[in-house]
Amino acid sequence: MISMTLPEFTDVVRKVESIPRLEQCAVASKKSNGISDELGRYLDSLSDPVVMNSEVERLSNEVMQLLKDNH
Amino acid sequence: MNSLSELDIQRIHSLIGVFNRVVEKALIKTGRVGLTGQTLKNAAEDAMVHHAAFIDKFIIQKSVDPFKIISWYGFFLSKNVDDPAKSILLLAIAHLNDLLSKEHLQLKLSAAHVQHLYNMAKLDGSDDEFGIGKNGIYSVFSSCIDLVNDYKPGSKIIPAV
Numbered sequence: 001m002i003s004m005t006l007p008e009f010t011d012v013v014r015k016v017e018s019i020p021r022l023e024q025c026a027v028a029s030k031k032s033n034g035i036s037d038e039l040g041r042y043l044d045s046l047s048d049p050v051v052m053n054s055e056v057e058r059l060s061n062e063v064m065q066l067l068k069d070n071h
Numbered sequence: 072m073n074s075l076s077e078l079d080i081q082r083i084h085s086l087i088g089v090f091n092r093v094v095e096k097a098l099i100k101t102g103r104v105g106l107t108g109q110t111l112k113n114a115a116e117d118a119m120v121h122h123a124a125f126i127d128k129f130i131i132q133k134s135v136d137p138f139k140i141i142s143w144y145g146f147f148l149s150k151n152v153d154d155p156a157k158s159i160l161l162l163a164i165a166h167l168n169d170l171l172s173k174e175h176l177q178l179k180l181s182a183a184h185v186q187h188l189y190n191m192a193k194l195d196g197s198d199d200e201f202g203i204g205k206n207g208i209y210s211v212f213s214s215c216i217d218l219v220n221d222y223k224p225g226s227k228i229i230p231a232v
Contacts, residue, residue, distance in 0.1 A: 012115050055089055067098075
């Protein structure tokens with residue numbers, strides 16, 4: 001399975017965060033973009049391998065059908 | 072951008088993990104797309120760089136936004152691999168639609184609308200008169216959430232085109 005481990009991904013994030021940004025600008029947004037509790041709970045549930053596998057299976061079946069319809 | 076917390080990183084990693092495994096099941100094993108571990112890391116880095124720049128540009132409060140992550144990760148992944156049909160974009164849009172249903176009690180865009188978005192996303196960079204890019208896809212789903220959050224029973228709903 002091709003994958004990216006959590007430590008590898010954490011390295012990516014920390015590297016990006018260390019890039020200095022010169023430009024703080026321009027368009028102020030009123031949006032906070034916080035996620036809902038429901039979605040937060042869903043994301044947290046994915047750390048359980050059983051839930052993760054079940055979600056992958058479900059979503060894969062859905063997109064396989066979409067791909068079949070599209071190609 | 073301030074540092075993301077360990078929880079934020081864990082959440083983004085899980086989300087991308089689901090997406091990667093769906094790509095693997097649906098595209099790699101069927102020979103539609105070739106992918107390496109390095110390609111995943113490159114796409115993750117490109118998406119996070121764009122995420123940081125976007126937050127800075129529009130002065131958005133730092134947060135984990137799954138809709139941004141999948142919109143941009145999917146686009147960068149599709150751009151960096153041999154994916155002539157741009158199937159990864161279709162998977163990204165389907166994944167975003169699924170996240171929308173998690174956020175709002177099974178509300179989803181129709182299959183026809185998913186198809187329409189995919190048709191426009193495929194044209195990004197080659198026919199910008201009709202194409203939409205990574206920010207356009209993100210904005211579609213962000214707008215859906217905004218609309219549903221502000222909806223109150225009795226409001227007049229504008230029919231979808």
